Amino acid sequence: xxxxxxxxxxxxxxxxxxxxxxxxxxxxxxxxxxxxxxxxxxxxxxxxxxxxxxxxxxxxxxxxxxxxxxxxxxxxxxxxxxxxxxxxxxxxxxxxxxxxxxxxxxxxxxxxxxxxxxxxxxxxxxxxxxxxxxxxxxxxxxxxxxxxxxxxxxxxxxxxxxxxxxxxxxxxxxxxxxxxxxxxxxxxxxxxxxxxxxxxxxxxxxxxxxxxxxxxxxxxxxxxxxxxxxxxxxxxxxxxxxxxxxxxxxxxxxxxxx
Amino acid sequence: xxxxxxxxxxxxxxxxxxxxxxxxxxxxxxxxxxxxxxxxxxxxxxxxxxxxxxxxxxxxxxxxxxxxxxxxxxxxxxxxxxxxxxxxxxxxxxxxxxxxxxxxxxxxxxxxxxxxxxxxxxxxxxxxxxxxxxxxxxxxxxxxxxxxxxxxxxxxxxxxxxxxxxxxxxxxxxxxxxxxxxxxxxxxxxxxxxxxxxxxxxxxxxxxxxxxxxxxxxxxxxxxxxxxxxxxxxxxxxxxxxxxxxxxxxxxxxxxxxxxxxxxxxxxxxxxx
Numbered sequence: 001x002x003x004x005x006x007x008x009x010x011x012x013x014x015x016x017x018x019x020x021x022x023x024x025x026x027x028x029x030x031x032x033x034x035x036x037x038x039x040x041x042x043x044x045x046x047x048x049x050x051x052x053x054x055x056x057x058x059x060x061x062x063x064x065x066x067x068x069x070x071x072x073x074x075x076x077x078x079x080x081x082x083x084x085x086x087x088x089x090x091x092x093x094x095x096x097x098x099x100x101x102x103x104x105x106x107x108x109x110x111x112x113x114x115x116x117x118x119x120x121x122x123x124x125x126x127x128x129x130x131x132x133x134x135x136x137x138x139x140x141x142x143x144x145x146x147x148x149x150x151x152x153x154x155x156x157x158x159x160x161x162x163x164x165x166x167x168x169x170x171x172x173x174x175x176x177x178x179x180x181x182x183x184x185x186x187x188x189x190x191x192x193x194x195x196x197x198x199x200x201x202x203x204x205x206x207x208x209x210x211x212x213x214x215x216x217x218x219x220x221x222x223x224x225x226x227x228x229x230x231x232x233x234x235x236x237x238x239x240x241x242x243x244x245x246x247x248x249x250x251x252x253x254x255x256x257x258x
Numbered sequence: 259x260x261x262x263x264x265x266x267x268x269x270x271x272x273x274x275x276x277x278x279x280x281x282x283x284x285x286x287x288x289x290x291x292x293x294x295x296x297x298x299x300x301x302x303x304x305x306x307x308x309x310x311x312x313x314x315x316x317x318x319x320x321x322x323x324x325x326x327x328x329x330x331x332x333x334x335x336x337x338x339x340x341x342x343x344x345x346x347x348x349x350x351x352x353x354x355x356x357x358x359x360x361x362x363x364x365x366x367x368x369x370x371x372x373x374x375x376x377x378x379x380x381x382x383x384x385x386x387x388x389x390x391x392x393x394x395x396x397x398x399x400x401x402x403x404x405x406x407x408x409x410x411x412x413x414x415x416x417x418x419x420x421x422x423x424x425x426x427x428x429x430x431x432x433x434x435x436x437x438x439x440x441x442x443x444x445x446x447x448x449x450x451x452x453x454x455x456x457x458x459x460x461x462x463x464x465x466x467x468x469x470x471x472x473x474x475x476x477x478x479x480x481x482x483x484x485x486x487x488x489x490x491x492x493x494x495x496x497x498x499x500x501x502x503x504x505x506x507x508x509x510x511x512x513x514x515x516x517x518x519x520x521x522x523x524x525x526x527x528x529x530x531x
Contacts, residue, residue: 069407072403072404077403079399079403083397085400097406145404
């Protein structure tokens, strides 16, 4: 599969990956390597320019608006900063997909919302507005919202960014627990490698629009691919240079002339 | 040397023309995009009417919350009209016609136009900023990922809320203005109250004046709401992008109101009378 916003600069080249049902899969790589684009292709928001993307067993190509929406109803997505509706309370946020897509009676919706909020430990915060939540709490509410319709596939876009260690641990555990209890499949797009390696079953490593390494977390840790090695261990210099391409240092300091 | 100069000048000129051309085509492209956006919104307005509470909430935000500025402005505009109108009318000995002057000015022109301008800066800018920020904080994407169409759920109710609010606000503006005119004309200056009201009643025509004023305010409401929701939806998802879009909403809708007012007035009040 390949994709480019314009023909001259492809963002993804010959990316091929399959994600088995029931697993938690990590897609890792540097910022700007095409991870989010890949996620948007899985969401059906973008279509591959070559090859095909099959989601929940169906190709995304050729889906009409209604079919696409029907597919998304079986998917949940956690956005980087939660993307909670700021004009609604926590309760209303979690109830939103239920109210939009089901005609369940109010008290049943209430029970379902409380169930989901209880799963992320925020039943007590149901009346708060998103502005009153910490970053980690907002992320958990968003998680409760994205699993409101019991999705088969949950997508996480950088779920760990900007979290304190406690919230971090909570989110990591929730991802695993929810995946297993819902019998869902999860895809985590992240650059927090060390932490994510602890939760995923399988990892795809991407760089410059290609998959450069794949394997179980242990295989990735042991990988001798120089880029993976630099990334996993957070080394400053390596295949990804510390310096942005620049003319000679001497020339910039005008030393050569003197 | 001179040949070089000439070619440099041609290149400069060419660059200028190219810039002009690209600006024009991109503006036309944007207008086309806005029209397609409007069409799509019309086709997906079902939710806004089926679940009318969504639209009512927007009538509250766009309409009810604009009441104070509309009512106070209407009062002052009416009072000023009475002062200025009386000054002119009494030179010709027809100060009893003050009621007619105030009412016709308000109902035909100032009501829809000034209320429209105030509506654009009070409610239009708020709509743009809200939709733009919802986009910037990925709330619209989140909605789309939950298989909820943000145009049907967020944009259309705001558009229709604006379209419904605007004629009501214009009517209240005119009513307040006439009251202000009465306060200054009758209570302060001492024009005969009977003449003030009866001449007004006799001269203001339902179809020609009131209905045309209502049509104007509906058109202005639709134009401002369309511009506001489109600018918000089209805003680059950054702080700067949203602030620019908000400014553009106020500027574009104000110009649109004035231009549309000229066209509508030309159609309504020329020929045949």
